[in-house]
Amino acid sequence: MKSRIPVVLLACGSFNPITNMHLRLFEVARDHLHQTGRYQVIGGIISPVNDNYGKKDLVAARHRVAMARLALQTSDWIQVDPWESEQVQWMETVKVLRHHHSELLRSLPWKEGLDQGKADSPAPAAVPELKLLCGADVLKTFQTPNLWKDTHIQEIVEKFGLVCVDRAGHDPKGYILGSPILQRYQDNIHLAREPVQNEISATYIRRALGQGQSVKYLLPDAVIAYIKEHDLYASPGEE
C-alpha cells in the first residue's frame, strides 16, 4: 500500500486577532488533503507576521503571538511559531517557508545508525512536505503588481505547494487559469471547499471591539479575555 506523504501546513498572516475562521482553515485543509488519499497532515503552524509589515492597526507581535497561543491551547496538532515575528525586519513568505522546511527536515529522526534490524521495521518515512495554507483571497493577491516576486510565486507552488481554502466572492480556479505560473503547477495547488461560509474577518472583529460590541463565539473565549485584559483594539485606528 502506497504510504501517504506527510504534510505540515503553514499559515502566514497578520492574525490581528486570530479568529475561528483562521482555525477553520486548518481543519478544512486537513480534511481535504486526507480526502485525496495521498496525504497525511501531521502538523500545522501559525506564523504571525512581523510588526514591520506596517499594516494598519497591527497590534504588537507579542500580543498576536500570545493570542494565537491561547487559541491553540485546545488544538492537538496546530502550533504558533513566533520566529517570523521575532526577526529584525519583515520577510517574504517564501523565506518563512524555507525556514520552516529546513526546521522540519532537521527534526526528522535519521535512519543511519538507528536501524535495529527489526524484521518488520516500517518503510523509511517519506520526507514531509510543507505547504502554504491560505484563503482564496491570498491567491488573488498573486495578481497584484509588485506585491509578490514572480520567482517567489514559482518557488512557493513548485517547491512547496499551496492549500487554498474557498472564500466567498473569490474564484480560485479563475485565478489559477489567469496565471501561467499557477497553471503550470496547478497539481500542487489544492483547492479546498469550505462548505460552511464563515466570513469572520479580523477587520470586522476589530471594528466590533472598537464599538463595544460582542465578538463572543467568533473567536475563542481565551482570546477575547486576553484582548479585554490588555485593552487591545479598544478604539478604532490604534497604531
Added chain:
Amino acid sequence: MENSEKTEVVLLACGSFNPITNMHLRLFELARDYMNGTGKYEVIKGIISPVGDAYKKKGLISAHHRVIMAELATRNSKWLEVDTWESLQQDWIETATVLRHHQEKLEASSCDQQQDSPVLERPGRKRKWAEQRQDCSQKKSLEQTKTKGVPKVKLLCGADLLESFGVPNLWKGEDITKIVGDYGLICITRAGNDAQKFIYESDVLWKHQNNIHLVNEWITNDISSTKIRRALRRGQSIRYLVPDLVQEYIEKHSLYSSESEERNVGVILAPLQRKTAEADT
C-alpha cells in the same frame, strides 16, 4: 417612574438546536448588542428552548442530547440559559404557547420579588400560577409606580423563521399575530432588504412592524446545523463551528450518522399534522 426607564427584555430562541452551533449563540449576542444599543431596552437574559421530540423533524435526535449540548454550549455564559419545559412536553407545543409560558413565568417571579407576603414563605407550599397572578395584579395597582415593569419576552430568530410565516399551514394566523403583537420579534438577518420586503407584503407583520426588530448580521456566518450533521457523516471536522464541549460530546456519543438522519422520514411535521387534524374536525 423615570423617563429613562428601560424595558427589560428576555430573548427566547426556539428551534431544533440539532445540534446547537456558534451561529445560534451569535444570534443572542447580536440581538443583545442591538437591543441595548437602542437605549430603550435592557436585555437581562437569553433562553434557549430546544423543541420536543414530538416535532418529528427529519434527523431530529433525542431532546435529551440536544438539551445537554445546549447546556454545554452555554456553560460559560453569564446570561444565556437552557430551558427544558418545551422539550419535556408530550406533544409538540406552538411557539406562541412557549412564549406565553415564559412570559407568565416572568410575571410570577417578578411578583414574588415584589411581595414579602408570609404566604410565600410558608415552607412546602407551592403556589399555583393562577393564585400568584391574581395576587400580582392586586399588588400591582398599588406598586405600579415603583416598579420597572415585568420583563418582556421576545422571540429571537433568524430570517428563515420570519419567512417561514409564509409557509402554508405551518403557522396559525392567530399565533403569528400573537407573536408579533403581544410579544415581539428580533430577527437577525443578512439580507435586510428581503426581510423588510417580507414584512411589507404581510398585513399582520406590517401592522406590528414596530415590534419587529431587524438586526443586520454583517458576517456571513452560515453555520447551519444541517451542514454540521452532513460534515459529521462525512468524517469532516466541525471544530470552531460549535463550542469545543459540544464537539466533544457529539464525538463521545457518536450522535449523528446516516441512521440518525433518517429519523422521522415519512412522518409529517407536527404543526402540519395538527393543521390537517383541525381541518378535518
